[in-house]
Amino acid sequence: MMSVSDRTREIEAPLVDEWYEWPTPVDWPFYLRLLRQRGDSGVPRMVYLDGSLLLMTPSLPHEERKERLNRLVHEVAVGCGIPYRPTASTTWKRRSRRGGVEGDHTYYLANEPTIRGKREVDLRADPPPDLAVEVVYSHDVTRAIEVYRRLGVPEVWVATERRFQILAPDRPGRGRRYREVGRSVGFPFLSAEEIADRVYRDAPDGELRWAIELRDWVRETLVPRLDAGGRAP
Template identity: 25%
Template sequence: MTSPVLQKPSILKESYVLLDNVSWEQLEQLDISLAGTDARLSYLDGILEIMSPLSDDHEDSKSTLSTLLETYMRAKKIRFYIRGSATLGKKENNTRSEPDESYNLGIKKPIPDLVLEITVSSGGINKLEIYKRLGVAEVWFWEDGLLSVYVLESGEYQQINQSNLLPDLDLELLAKYSRMSDQFDAVNNYTELILTDK
């Protein structure tokens, strides 16, 4: 068995390291070794990304965006189930990821319908390829207060301007409130707006 090879380290807003030539068995061993460190692992075809514990900025952005989205779905009586950052992936398709947040709409399913990813550093593993192999219907990337939405159509992700899962959701408005510095005010103001818009 060959040893994992360091491909390239990067220190940006958050630190991650890429290891090349990592077997699934080595991934499982590293997962055990890193338990309790808050490191997050993503894996695709033998390449392993280890992300350092997430920053306060990352967690604040994730919490604000997910709370706003959940507020919208509750106000519009859309049945949803929070899947959280549960590990997704299979040895059979050489993938693993821990989304920042994920949801099933309508009913609970083994794979989330919607994944949220908060991007604070560029590079790393192609998350869309991981989610494509898993069959996730939509992936939303939030970066610097802007949302990019990808929908899985005919086996490939296409960037779109409006969610297929939530076609009445104003994504620009959601992104605007996600950029507010105070989470409490952002959620309260957004709630008032969507409740008066019913």
């Protein structure tokens, strides 16, 4: 009988920038065993939803866009003096929600004081991240978004090869669904259009120049807007 480790080794080869769907239903204990076997490497990333399991190894373009978005969140938070805690691709899961997900990046913003200093976060008692980022090149992101919804994540950024979206709940409480919104929930002075403009722009002079221009833009545009109490245009 094939073991979990055998199955994991078997699927490593075709996981280059592709999603692999586990061929049979996966129960919660088996999902946890896979997470333990994989360890802290974070690859392949996993999305578990109602017994289905997707696994992915990201490509270079995927990782580059992910890091641009991470840089943007960092520069905006630091430049504007907003407390935040980056939690990278932490596995967020709850058995009662029948879901587990590992975003490209996740962050605590409004709830950062609640989990400040904690070595472990338990979603049965602690709030979920305030922001999740998903970069999409070759896979279906709908299942990951559904897990975020079940966990109660209040904002999801979705970046495809050509389009950027901000998703937020359509109403508070149970039964809510995500809808596309024009500005960030955690950074209400920042619009989806502005994020897309910064993240998708070419960098003919290299990433260093791109990062410097991003920092200058935060200082010259966003900080004065925030100080004036303004929201995104």
